[in-house]
Amino acid sequence: MAGKKPFLKVQCSVCKTTNYFTKKSKKVGEKKLELKKFCSTCRKHSVHKEGKK
Ligand SMILES: [Zn+2]
Numbered sequence: 001m002a003g004k005k006p007f008l009k010v011q012c013s014v015c016k017t018t019n020y021f022t023k024k025s026k027k028v029g030e031k032k033l034e035l036k037k038f039c040s041t042c043r044k045h046s047v048h049k050e051g052k053k
Contacts, residue, residue: 009051012039018051 010020010033019039033050 008033010035010037010048011051012037012042013047013049015039015041017041020048 005023007021008024009018010022011018017039019041020035020037022033035048036045037048038044039046039048
């Protein structure tokens with residue numbers, strides 16, 4: 001029971017490809033993640049957001 005840490009998909013907001021995974025910490029529960037990362041599909045840096053399950 002203890003130590004269950006859900007993994008989040010991090011998707012490119014442009015092409016919706018899942019490029020990264022991240023661990024969701026307890027305290028950041030409500031806030032939507034937004035990261036600027038390199039997308040290999042778009043071949044550029046784009047905004048990545050937390051994906052839906
Ligand atoms: Zn992309």
